[in-house]
Amino acid sequence: MRFSRRHRARATGDESVLPLTNVVFLLLIFFMLAGRITGPQPFEINPPRSASDAAADAGSIEVQIAAGGALALDGRPITLDALAEAVRREIDTRPDAPLRLKADGTGEATRVVAVMQALRKAGADKLRLITVAAANP
Template sequence: MKLSRPVTKQPPETIVALIDVVFFLLVFFMLIGRMDATAPFDVSPPTAATGADMPSGGITVSVSAEGDLAVDGIAVDDIALDSRVEERLAGTSETLVRINAHRDTELRHVLPLVTRLEALGARDVVLVVTPESAPPVR
């Protein structure tokens, strides 16, 4: 009499373990990788000097929330700004210009102003800021 062994089925290969490994690798590389673009050189952002006294002398250019300009409290248009600043800078050895912009002023009004002032001879441009702890003025 010949006895035969029952045929045993091979258990199917599970890929659950492989999926776990892939997820662990994915999480690992997400944690160690940097998602932001880095500069090819060292960049140290400037530090605000809040609480320090404003430098004296120089010119104050004010910018409203709509982009209107004033030089030392006198409203000027975009064309008169250059002549007024040149006139003030020519009469003194001061090259300091303070930009006092309204907090709602868009950056597109302020950045070109800095470039214009530097082209007119301003060597020190100071942006006037309000410390975070001060109550908002409406």
């Protein structure tokens, strides 16, 4: 028994690109769902190294100090004079939210101490210093 060969029509350009387009869109959706969405940082901060492996808390009140001394509260630039009142309002609004301090490791320690004093005036009784885990030798 002999079967006749029929010539299959070649796929047009649109049909051959369709599977590739599907894969690209699936990858795009995957990375959109799997990626972590964070707001833009007002300045770059390189925190000091630490031996601790504890992860930072999400939904916390975060004060950032740049190497040059610039301050930000939850990603918004702020002055040292306005920091205490703004943190007091945040603590009143979210009393259970942890307060985190993320300072650049190359910044001046006196600036960090001044910020910590302002946070104490605002009523902060617990403060978490954010560090980066040290690389294993």
